[in-house]
Amino acid sequence: MENGAAPTAPAVIVAIDGPSGTGKSSTSKAVAAQLGLSYLDTGAQYRAITWWMVTNGIDTDDAQAVAAAADKPEILSGTAPENPTITVDGVDVAAPIRTQEVTSKVSAVSAVPEVRARITELQRAIAASAVTGIVVEGRDIGTTVLPDADLKIFLTASAEARAARRSGELKDADVKATREALIKRDAADSTRKTSPLAKADDAVEVDTTDLTLQQVIECVVSLVEEKRAAR
Ligand SMILES: Nc1ncnc2c1ncn2[C@@H]1O[C@H](COP(=O)(O)OP(=O)(O)O)[C@@H](O)[C@H]1O
């Protein structure tokens, strides 16, 4: 090493994909915090662009109108795992991107190729600038956004477990209705033409149905540490 500087570990890139309610966000944030890595919630970016379309009166079922507006909003993600942030044109949208309206429209907006191209470019730039590394969670991170990630995880869980977890987060939620909405969104996300929700061939699949969140976090931390030790 020149100037006697301590050797620094190369940045580690972790991709975590899977359907809704499998534990991607909670696991990714905790793993990133524990290992001193950045954290990116790519679902929040798709929700943010969907929020912008809704707020600006764009018909989200009109793919051409969505495509034509795809490069208009400026979407910024703060990647500290203890305090992830998201703004659109300078407005904090952390709360409004979680409404039922945005949730019901996000699959249609995120299926539009121009939207995916725009958001994928943002995601790659954020990953490239993460000094110690990053945990990126979504649907197509291991397959499309970061195919050279050091570690790819694909989380799964039964529809029952996922619906129970999601409805536990929402006041007055009906588990049956939540389960139906979640299955419908997963089907739309898995069958779209452009980079659908899919497990990469080299991803490690973890079924979280009968695991506690803590167990899932420990499992992923061990897998990252194994990868780091092997380099
Ligand atoms: N293994 C688990 N066991 C029980 N609850 C979990 C588990 N993993 C996550 N949760 C809870 O389920 C809900 C959805 O988790 P989240 O991380 O948002 O999933 P995703 O990002 O995959 O949609 C959260 O309330 C979270 O605390």
Ligand SMILES: Nc1ccn([C@H]2C[C@H](O)[C@@H](COP(=O)(O)OP(=O)(O)O)O2)c(=O)n1
């Ligand atoms: N990499 C990604 C991440 C999310 N999306 C789309 C598809 C998802 O239904 C929405 C919302 O994702 P988000 O992770 O916030 O969804 P959850 O409600 O946490 O399951 O965004 C995507 O197309 N590609």
